[in-house]
Amino acid sequence: MTWQPNRLEAERLEKTRELEALDIDTFPARVERTHTAAQAVAMYEALEPEDSEAAEAIEVTVAGRVRRVNIKGKISFIHVEDESGRVQLLLRVNDMDEDVYLLVRDKLIDTDDFVQASGTMMRTKAGEVSVLVHEFKLIAKSLSPLPVIKQAKQDDGTVVEYGEFTDVESRYRQRYADLAVNRQVREVFRKRSQMIAALRRFFDGEGMLEVETPILQPIYGGAAARPFVTHHNQLDQDLYLRISFELYLKRLLVGGYDAVYEIGRDFRNEGVSFKHNPEFTQLEFYKAYIDYTGVMDIVERMLRYVVQQVTGGTVVEWQDHRIDFGPPFQRIRLRDAIEHGSGIDYMAYRDAQSLEGAIRGIGDKVEPGQTWGKLVDHLLSKYVEPKLIQPAFVLDYPRDISPFAKRVTYDEFHVERFEMFMGGMEMGNAFTELNDPRDQEQRFLDMASLYASDDDEAAPLDEDYLRAMRYGMPPNGGFGMGVDRLAMLLTNQRSIRDVLLFPHLRTEIVKAQAEDAN
RNA sequence: GGCUCCGUAGCUCAAUUGGCAGAGCAGUUGACUCUUAAUCAAUCGGUUGUAGGUUCGAGUCCUACCGGAGUCACCA
Numbered sequence: 001m002t003w004q005p006n007r008l009e010a011e012r013l014e015k016t017r018e019l020e021a022l023d024i025d026t027f028p029a030r031v032e033r034t035h036t037a038a039q040a041v042a043m044y045e046a047l048e049p050e051d052s053e054a055a056e057a058i059e060v061t062v063a064g065r066v067r068r069v070n071i072k073g074k075i076s077f078i079h080v081e082d083e084s085g086r087v088q089l090l091l092r093v094n095d096m097d098e099d100v101y102l103l104v105r106d107k108l109i110d111t112d113d114f115v116q117a118s119g120t121m122m123r124t125k126a127g128e129v130s131v132l133v134h135e136f137k138l139i140a141k142s143l144s145p146l147p148v149i150k151q152a153k154q155d156d157g158t159v160v161e162y163g164e165f166t167d168v169e170s171r172y173r174q175r176y177a178d179l180a181v182n183r184q185v186r187e188v189f190r191k192r193s194q195m196i197a198a199l200r201r202f203f204d205g206e207g208m209l210e211v212e213t214p215i216l217q218p219i220y221g222g223a224a225a226r227p228f229v230t231h232h233n234q235l236d237q238d239l240y241l242r243i244s245f246e247l248y249l250k251r252l253l254v255g256g257y258d259a260v261y262e263i264g265r266d267f268r269n270e271g272v273s274f275k276h277n278p279e280f281t282q283l284e285f286y287k288a289y290i291d292y293t294g295v296m297d298i299v300e301r302m303l304r305y306v307v308q309q310v311t312g313g314t315v316v317e318w319q320d321h322r323i324d325f326g327p328p329f330q331r332i333r334l335r336d337a338i339e340h341g342s343g344i345d346y347m348a349y350r351d352a353q354s355l356e357g358a359i360r361g362i363g364d365k366v367e368p369g370q371t372w373g374k375l376v377d378h379l380l381s382k383y384v385e386p387k388l389i390q391p392a393f394v395l396d397y398p399r400d401i402s403p404f405a406k407r408v409t410y411d412e413f414h415v416e417r418f419e420m421f422m423g424g425m426e427m428g429n430a431f432t433e434l435n436d437p438r439d440q441e442q443r444f445l446d447m448a449s450l451y452a453s454d455d456d457e458a459a460p461l462d463e464d465y466l467r468a469m470r471y472g473m474p475p476n477g478g479f480g481m482g483v484d485r486l487a488m489l490l491t492n493q494r495s496i497r498d499v500l501l502f503p504h505l506r507t508e509i510v511k512a513q514a515e516d517a518n
Numbered sequence: 519g520g521c522u523c524c525g526u527a528g529c530u531c532a533a534u535u536g537g538c539a540g541a542g543c544a545g546u547u548g549a550c551u552c553u554u555a556a557u558c559a560a561u562c563g564g565u566u567g568u569a570g571g572u573u574c575g576a577g578u579c580c581u582a583c584c585g586g587a588g589u590c591a592c593c594a
Contacts, residue, residue, distance in 0.1 A: 006527095006528065007527095007528085007545080007562085007563065008528055008544080008545060008563095009528085011545070011546075068554075068555090070553050070554065070556060071550085071553095072550055072551065072552080072553060072556080072557095073549075073550040073551060074550085074551045075550090075551040075552070075553085076551095076553090077552080077553050077554065077556090079554075088553090088554075090552075090553090092551065092552095093551080094551080107545095107546090110545095111544080124552050124553075124554090125552045125553090126552060126553065126554070128552090128553085128554070130552095144528085145528060145529090145544075145545085146528090146529090147528070147529045147530090148528075148529050148530085148543055148544050149529080149543095150543075150544095150555045151554095151555080152554075152555050153554085160555085161555095162530095162543080162555050163529065163530060163542085163543055163544090163555085164529075164530060165529060165530085166529090166530075167525095167529085167530090167586090168586070168587070169525090169585070169586045169587085170529095172586090181529095223593095223594080224593085224594050225593065225594095226592095226593085268593070270592065270593045271519090271591080271592050271593060273588095273589095273592095273593085274587095274588085276592095276593065367591080371594090373594060374594070376594090377594055397594090400594085401594040402594075403594090429594095447594095495587095505585085505586080506584090506585065506586085508585080
C-alpha cells in the first residue's frame with residue numbers, strides 16, 4: 001500500500017484495529033435498514049398529534065453516515081445522514097448493551113463512519129424527533145476524515161454552515177468529498193439529473209425516437225472543432241471522438257424515421273473555460289417535414305416544460321437576473337441584432353478586409369486576417385451575445401458560416417439558421433437542414449477552402465453522408481443544445497465545472513505516485 | 519498558448535518594513551443522563567506547492583517548475 005496515513009488517519013486506523021480486537025467486523029456485508037432517515041421522522045410526526053403512545057411504539061432500523069457525535073457521559077447524541085436527510089439517535093447506556101454504548105463513549109465511532117441503529121421513535125426534551133436506540137452497530141469505518149463542516153438549523157428552517165469545504169481544486173478533484181460534505185452540491189446534480197429526465201420525457205412525448213450513434217467515428221463532422229484522435233489497434237485505423245451527432249442523425253431520416261434525438265457526449269480538443277469542457281453533453285434532434293420555425297416552436301415548448309419540471313415555475317434566477325421562460329421568446333435577425341449592438345451592418349461590408357476596417361472603425365481591435373465569417377461571429381459574440389439574457393432566437397446567418405443550412409427565400413446570402421441565447425450564453429444552434437446533396441457537396445468544398453489544408457478544424461469530406469443524402473432526405477429541421485450550459489442556468493452555477501461531476505483537470509501527481517517514481 | 523492573481527495544520531483563515539509560523543474548527547485526554555456550532559479544562563498538530571537563488575535572517579523578495587482561478591486568444 002502506497003498510502004501514507006496522516007496523523008488523523010493513523011488514529012482512525014488504530015481505532016479500527018481496536019474494534020477488530022474486540023471481534024467487531026468493521027466492514028460487514030449485511031445491513032438491515034427498514035426506514036430512511038426521512039421516513040422514520042415523517043412516520044413519527046404523522047402519528048404523534050393523534051396518538052403519541054403509538055408514535056413512540058414505532059420501531060425502526062436506520063442506517064447512514066455519522067455527521068456529528070455529542071457524548072454527554074452516559075447519554076450520547078449521534079446525527080446520522082442518509083440521502084433522504086438526517087435523523088438524530090439518542091443512545092442511553094440504560095437502554096442498550098453497555099459494551100456497545102462504550103464503543104461510542106470511548107470514541108471508537110468517528111464522525112464519517114457508517115452506522116446502523118435500531119430503536120423506537122421519540123421526541124427529545126429539546127424537541128428533536130429521534131431514534132431511542134436499543135441496538136447499534138458499525139457498518140463501515142471511515143479511515144480518512146471528511147473536511148469539517150458544522151451545520152445549524154435556524155428557527156426558520158434554513159441551514160447555516162459553520163466552516164466550509166470551499167477549495168475549488170480539492171472539490172473538483174475529490175468530488176466524492178465535496179458531495180459528501182456539501183449538501184447544496186448534491187442538490188445541483190440532482191437537479192441536473194431531473195433536467196435530463198425531463199428532456200427525455202419531452203422528446204418521448206413528442207413521438208421522437210431516442211437513438212445512439214457512434215462516438216468513435218472514422219470521419220468527424222457536423223461542427224468546426226478540433227477532434228481527439230485515437231487508434232484501433234486490430235484494424236490499424238485512426239478514429240476520432242465525435243464532435244457532434246449531426247451527420248449520423250440525419251442519415252436516420254434518410255432511413256425513414258420521422259424524428260430522432262440523442263443525448264450524449266461530444267468531445268472537442270480545444271480550450272477549457274467556464275463554459276467549455278473537453279467533453280460535454282449535447283442534445284440534438286432532427287424532425288422531418290418542419291423548417292426552422294417549426295424547430296423554434298418545439299424548442300420553446302421544450303424549455304418551458306423543462307423549466308417547469310425542474311423549478312416548478314417559469315422563472316429561473318440566474319446571477320443577478322430573473323430569466324422568464326413564460327413569454328414568447330424574442331426572435332431577431334442576426335443582421336439587425338448586430339447592427340443594433342455594434343452599429344455595423346455587415347451587408348455593407350461584403351469582404352473580410354472591408355468588414356475588418358469597419359470593426360476597427362468603431363474602436364475595436366481585431367486580429368488581422370480573419371475570415372469574413374469569423375468577423376461576423378466576433379461581432380455577434382462581443383456586441384450581441386452578452387446582452388441576450390432573456391431567451392432569444394437570433395435568426396438568419398450568412399451562408400459562409402453555416403454549411404448545413406438551407407438558403408432563406410428573401411436573398412441569396414443568408415441561410416435559415418438560428419442560434420438560441422439566454423443568460424448571455426449561446427445555448428443552441430438550429431437549421432432548416434440542407435437536403436440537396438449537390439448543394440451539400442459544394443458547401444463542404446467551400447468550407448474546406450476556408451481552412452488551410454493542415455487545419456484539422458476543417459472537417460474532411462464525408463462521402464458516405466453525401467451518398468445517404470442522394471437516396472433522398474426529407475425536408476427537416478434540426479437542433480443542437482449544450483446540456484451542461486442549460487444545467488448551469490437552471491442551477492445558477494457560474495462555471496460549467498460546477499455542473500460536471502468530474503470536470504477535466506490536469507492529472508494530479510498524488511504523493512504516493514511521486515514517491516513510487518523515485 | 520499570453521497576461522494577472524492564488525497555493526501556510528485534516529478544513530477555514532492569520533502572520534506588521536524580510537525578524538521566534540499563529541487562531542478557530544476537528545483530533546487526543548478528562549468531566550457531564552436531553553445535546554444539537556453542546557459546554558468546561560488540558561493537550562497534540564507545519565518540509566509554508568516543488569527546486570534553486572538573494573540575505574546575518576525568507577511564508578514574505580528573485581528565477582524556474584507543478585497545480586488552480588480569472589482573463590485574452592481559440593471554440594463558425
